[in-house]
Amino acid sequence: METQSLEMVLNEIRTALERDDYPAATKVLEGLLAPDKAELFLELNEEEQSSLLPNLTPEHSAEIFEEIDDQRAAELAQILTDDAVIKIVDEMDPDEAADLLGDIPPEMAQTVLEGIEAPEDILPLMIYPDDSAGGLMTSEFLVLRRNTSAQDAIEAIRHWSPDSEMIYYLFVVDRDKKLCGVVSLRELITASPKSKVGEIMNPDALSVSLETHQEEVARLLAHYDFLALPVVNSEGVLVGVVTVDDVIDVLEEESTEDIQRFGGTEPLHRPYLDTPVLEMARKRIGWLFLLFITATLTGSVMRLFEDELQAVIALAIFVPLLIGTGGNAGSQTTAIIIRSLATEDITAREALRVWWHEARVGLLLGLGMSIAAYVRAITWDTSTSLAITVAISTLGIVLWATGVGSLLPLLAARFGIDPALVSGPVMSTLVDATGLLIYFTIAGYIIGI
C-alpha cells in the first residue's frame, strides 16, 4: 500500500480504537486486501493489537494470521481464548493453519484441533517440517478422473468454488488415488466439451515427494514456469499441491537466508524490527566469536614474526592493505559461487571447471592489484625491496584467496553443507592469517630478514 494511504487508514483505526468503537475499526479493514490488512495491523502497537484482535471477525483475523510471520501469529493466538482461535483456524488455509498449530503450545494446539470442523485436513500437514513439500502444500485440491468429460470437469470446478485463485491446474488420479496426469483449466476450456480428461491431460505430470526440501520444490516450479506442483506420498498417491504464491515466498526466504549467512549471521527468520534485540545478538555473537578465535591465528602469525616486524616496522604498515585486498577478492569469489550454486548455474560436480575459471580471473586480478600495490609502496618512500615484496605478496594473496574462495563453497556443497556458511567474514578471517604467512615468507626471501 502507498505510505500516504497507509497512514490515513492507520489514523482512522487509531481514532476508532480510542473510542473503543470496534465496529468502526473493523469497517476500515473490510475494504482492504489481505496483505494490506496484515501490514496495517502490524503498524499498530502491541496494546492496540491486543485490544483490536478479539473484536475482529474470524474471517479478518484468519486473513491477518495467514499473512504475518508464523512466530508472531503464534504469539497473537495466545492472547485469545481457545474458542476464538478455533473459529479463526476454521477460516484459515489448511497449510497456514498447520504452521500456526505447530508454533503454539502443544496443549493449546490439542484443544484447537479437537474444536475445529475439519482436523483431518490439517493434521497430515502438521507431520512434515515447515521447509519440506509436505509442510508447504495445501490439502485443498480438486481431483478428476480420466473418464470425466471436459464439460463435467468445468462443472465440478464451478460447484467446488474454492476461496483460492490457485485452481488453474487440476490433477487426475486413478482408482487408487495415484496421480496419473495433470490438466490445466485452459486446456479444459479450449477442449471440446465432450472430450475425456484422460485424452487431454498430460500424463507425465512432474511431482515432488512429501520430503522434498522447499528450495528444490521452488527451483523446479520456477524452472518450468508452472503455477503448481503436485505432492505424492511414497506410493504415488496425490496428497497435496504446492502453488506458485507459496513458492515465491520460499525463494525470497531462501535468498534472505543466503544473504544473512553470507554476511556472517545465522538466519533471523523474522522481519528486522520484529526480532528482539537479545535474539538478534544471540544469532550473531556465535559467528563473531568463532571468527574471533580464528582471527587470533592472525595475531599468532604476527607474534611469530615479531622480530622481523621489530627489525622492519614498515612491514606492519602494509599488513591491513594486503589482508584487506585478499579478503575482498575472496569475498567476491564466494558471493558469486554461492549464488551460482543456489540458482543451479553451477553444480558441485563442476568444481574443477569452476576452479580453473576462477584461477584465471584471480591471476588477472592479482596482477592488476600487485601493480597498484607496487605504485603505492614506492610513493610511500618504501625501499625497492619492500615494494617488490608487497607486489609479489599481493599477487600471491589474491590467487590464494580466489582459489580458497571458490573451492570452499564447492566442497561444502559436495558434502551437503550449506555453501552460504562460507561467508564473507569467514573468507576474510581465513585469508588474514594465511595471507600474512605468505607475506612474511616472501619478505624473508626478498628482504632477507
Add this chain to the structure above:
Amino acid sequence: METQSLEMVLNEIRTALERDDYPAATKVLEGLLAPDKAELFLELNEEEQSSLLPNLTPEHSAEIFEEIDDQRAAELAQILTDDAVIKIVDEMDPDEAADLLGDIPPEMAQTVLEGIEAPEDILPLMIYPDDSAGGLMTSEFLVLRRNTSAQDAIEAIRHWSPDSEMIYYLFVVDRDKKLCGVVSLRELITASPKSKVGEIMNPDALSVSLETHQEEVARLLAHYDFLALPVVNSEGVLVGVVTVDDVIDVLEEESTEDIQRFGGTEPLHRPYLDTPVLEMARKRIGWLFLLFITATLTGSVMRLFEDELQAVIALAIFVPLLIGTGGNAGSQTTAIIIRSLATEDITAREALRVWWHEARVGLLLGLGMSIAAYVRAITWDTSTSLAITVAISTLGIVLWATGVGSLLPLLAARFGIDPALVSGPVMSTLVDATGLLIYFTIAGYIIGI
C-alpha cells in the same frame, strides 16, 4: 532435469550430431519441455551448438532463445542467416523477442523487424528498458468489455487459445481502451453464464505504469499473490500484462545482483561459466581497486602512529583481531539491513528506529566481544593496561561498526542509491581505518604513549 537423464539425452544428441543426423537430434529435443531443451543446448560445446542450431525448426529455436540469457541468445542469432532469425522471432513471445532485438546489432534488428509478421506487437516493447514494467510485459493479452456476458467471455478465451498458460486474469477496458477492471477465469467460470463482466469484475484493478522498475512490479505481485499485473500508459490505456513467471525470474535476478554487490562485485548478468574471464575480471577489479585506495587510509593511520607502534610493538599484534571483529560485525549489520530494505521489511524513513534497534544489538555484541578480547589479551602475556585498551577498543569498534553499518545503507536508500553498494568489503575497509584510529586513541589515553 535429473543429471543422469540429462547426460543420457546429451549423449544421444552428440551421437546424432557426429553422424550429421539432424532429424534424429531434433527428435530427441521434441519430447522435452522448453527449459530442458535450453539446458541441454547449453551443455553442448560451441561447435555443436553452431552446427545444430541452423537445423532446428523455428519453434524449437524460439523456445531455446526464450529460455537462455539475452546476451547468449544475441550471440547465437548472429551465427544464423537473417531469414532464419526472422522465422524464429515470429515464434517467440513478443517480450522475449523485443529483448533479443535490443541485443543484436541495430542493422540486423532492422532487417528482422521488416521481415516478421507482427512488428507492431514487438516495436512498442523495444522502447522501454529491460528492467521496467514496459520491458517486462507481454503485449499478447485478451481484453473484455463490461457488457460482455461471462459465457461469451469464456467463448472468446476458447477461440483465442493462446500458447501461454498465463490467461487466468482477463482485463476489462472501456471504449477508450482504458483499464477499468479485472476478472479472473475462476470468477468467469463460477459466475452465472448470463451475468455481465462489468458486474463480476473487480473495478479497483491494481496496475503499474510503463516506467515502473521491475523490482517494484515484482514486489507488488508477490505481496498480493497475484498471477499477473496490468501495465497502463500515462493515459490509463492498457498496454501490456506482466505475468508471475516473469516476476519469479526478476526476483531471482535482483537477489543475485544484491548478493554479488554485497560480495563487492558488479552484477555479472550471466551464468558463472558463461561469463568470460576478462569480463569477470573487469567487473571485479574496479571495486578491488577502490577498496585498495580506501585501505591505504589504514596504512596512513598506521604510519601516523608509527612511533607508538615502535614503542609498544605488541600493539601491532592486536590490529588484525580488532579490525577483523569490527569488519565482521559491520558486515552482519549491512547484510541484514540491505536485505530488510530489499524485502521492504523496513523503509529508509524508519532509519532512526532501525539505528536504535541496532545500537542496542551492537552494545550487547560489543560487550560480549570485549570480554573475549580481554581474556585473549591476558592469556597472551600482555600487560594489563594493553589488555584493558584492547577490551575497550573492541567495544568501541563494534559499536562504531554496527552504527555505520546500519546508517550507510539507509542513507543510500534515502538518496535513491542501491543500498547493496554498501557491501561487506566496503564495510570492512571503512571500519579498518576508523577502527585503528579508535584503537590508537584509546591506547594513547590508557597506556600513555
